[in-house]
């Protein structure tokens with residue numbers, strides 16, 4: 086597998102393109118913005134979404150035909166834009182080409198996971214999932230990172246791992262796509278909750294409790310949707326939950342911190358050109374949890390805050406006054 090396409094040139098698409106180049110691949114990138122494509126093709130990196138990171142020259146364009154003939158596609162567009170992008174990508178994709186889903190979210194309109202969106206829009210593509218604790222800036226700087234690469238076919242999984250992996254970017258194979266997707270989507274909503282706890286200065290004990298009980302929510306939903314419980318204990322579940330809930334480098338966590346400090350969601354989001362995936366995933370998760378009959382009180386509290394149904398104090402009081410119960414998942 087020599088030629089890799091990257092759909093989406095935000096911070097993560099850029100970091101993954103840099104990784105694939107370092108792994109020895111030819112890399113082609115589709116960027117929404119022509120100026121981003123021009124900068125990437127000129128070897129100037131990505132001044133809009135990942136400034137200050139060197140990226141050896143890649144072929145980039147804002148015309149999606151650049152991805153035709155690629156042997157694998159890394160999809161790194163925000164979850165709410167994936168369907169529209171895949172509809173366009175379908176015209177350029179050869180049958181059977183693996184599409185490695187690297188974004189972390191659930192489609193709000195349909196409650197679809199990204200693999201569902203691939204099946205619906207590009208039925209001849211082979212979906213796989215890349216998810217785990219990995220800040221784009223860390224990966225682009227070559228700092229050590231490990232992620233889950235979930236793919237139903239182990240041989241294809243090995244091929245994809247060889248294509249993009251290297252010593253500082255270590256993929257681990259799993260056959261559990263649903264577990265990998267749910268882990269990545271839910272941790273973003275929990276990171277907003279952790280940020281709120283941090284912004285309210287409720288202390289590290291509350292922070293740890295939230296991570297543990299959030300992990301139980303993530304696991305409950307994933308298992309109800311057909312995932313293996315052990316997947317959630319891995320990089321794409323607990324690993325990413327710990328990273329994202331522990332650092333304001335996370336957009337989701339820093340967004341939650343701002344809410345906890347009394348700022349309005351719309352004002353914080355208006356200041357950003359980057360995506361805060363948990364904002365759209367929170368309402369989707371609340372609906373999914375109801376559909377699957379699982380309790381996700383922390384994620385629901387985040388949704389209620391974002392929907393203006395409760396303020397942060399009311400949401401926190403409601404969570405703290407839930408009945409005492411058995412600790413299990």
Ligand SMILES: NC(=O)c1ccc[n+]([C@@H]2O[C@H](COP(=O)([O-])OP(=O)(O)OC[C@H]3O[C@@H](n4cnc5c(N)ncnc54)[C@H](O)[C@@H]3O)[C@@H](O)[C@H]2O)c1
Pocket residue numbers: 093094095096097098099116117118134161162163164166170187188189190219220221222358359360361362
């Ligand atoms: N940044 C990270 O550290 C990181 C790490 C792992 C996973 N991810 C995931 O990767 C995905 C992309 O995040 P990011 O950080 O690379 O993005 P970003 O926040 O850096 O940039 C936003 C991206 O959204 C794109 N975009 C905006 N409107 C669009 C539209 N209508 N159609 C298509 N694309 C559109 C922009 O072109 C840009 O590429 C998210 O799901 C995120 O959760 C990010």
Ligand SMILES: O=P(O)(O)OC[C@H](O)CO
Pocket residue numbers: 189217218219220221273276325328329334335336337338360361362
């Ligand atoms: O900045 P965030 O919150 O989107 O998190 C980035 C990555 O998903 C961390 O693994």
